[in-house]
Amino acid sequence: MTAPWYLGRLAAFDLETTASDPEKARIAEAYVGYVGGGLNPIDREPLLIDPGIEMPAEAAAIHGYTTEHLREHGIPSEQGVPIVAQAVAEAVLDGIPLVGQNIRYDLTVLHRECIRHDVETVEERAGQPISLVIDTLVLSKYLDRWRRRVSAEQGAHVLKTTAQVFGVSWVDEEAHGARYDALVAARVAWHMGRIAHMxxxxxxxxLSGRDDRRHLFDDLAVDLPTLFASQQRWAAEQAASYQEWLRSPKAGEKRDVNAVISGEWPIQSAPVLTP
Structure with missing residues (x-):
């Protein structure tokens, strides 16, 4: 009998970048490490990368990497991107699930960077699609859809909140580096899987709310291919729900009647540019 996925090897993956829009973002730091599975962890040093563009102040305020620091300590983007892509592809080839918080963003940014630098993408290197992924953001939203924001600054499903809900230690001073966030996401995923198999x-x-919704964890107590397919469906449903909200009067100042939110997961297709 196959062991539950949370007891297997997990590849923790995260990027720090220059922007929240994956179409504009450049990689500034990357981490791929291995945990679990009854084996010793492989805890590589995060890779610092000079993105080749100025680091916006709002991005530097989150992860702390300035343009000057990355120019001095980072390797050029054209060298760093293939290293990151190869590290992720090795996990795919070994059948080890990639784990991260909002990992669609990271995988999309990496895919765009590979195209930008005209190097093989992760899927081209692996010779197969990325098909084993655990996204703690998608899982958190599925399990606890109506969880409220902690504060004006701390969202309901950000990594810090989800970590706190599942009893994973969080230290603000250490957060928002690629290594820290990747490993916290892996611990959150482990706790989700452990509860699902109870x-x-x-x-x-x-889970928040008055109703007992612990039965939702049943949908996580499945094999990895089934969980992957479920996350694709849940991500699409979550995107559709958010799009509907943005187009409605309930969105207030954020309302956009033409809003389009992609539900593609785990990599978002490039937008179609019109003349």
Whole structure:
């Protein structure tokens, strides 16, 4: 009998970048490490990369990397991007699931960077599609759809909140580096999987709201290919729901009647440019 996925090897992956828009973002730091599976962890040093463009102040305020620091300590982007792509492709080739928070963003940015530098993408290097992924953001939104924001600054499903919900240690001073965020996401995924494989009556009540929705964890107690397919469906549903909200009066100042939110996962297709 195959062991539950949370007891297997996990490849923790995260990027720090120059922008929140994956079409504009450049990689500034990358981490790929291995945990779990009854084996010793492989905890590589994060890779600092000079993105070749100025680091916006709002991005530097999050991860702390300035243009000057990356120019001095980072390797050129054209050298760093293939290294990151190869590290991720090796996990894909070894059948080890990639784990991250909002990993669609990271995989999309990496894919765009490979195209930008005219090097093989992860899927081209692996010779196969990326098909084993655990996205703690998608899982968190599925399990606890109506969770409220912690504060005006801390969202309901950001990594910090999800870590706190599942009892994973969070230190603000260490957060928002690629290594820290990747490993926290892997720990969150482990706790989600552990709860999913408990008998229903023994599961802790970590989900918000009055109704007992611990049965939702049943949908995580499946094999990795099934979980991957479920996440594709849930990501599409979550995107459609957010798009509907943005187009409605409920969105207030954020309302955009023409809003289009892609539900593609785990890599978002490039937008079609019109003349």
């Amino acid at each position: 008998p229903l009556a023994q599961r802790p009540r970590v």
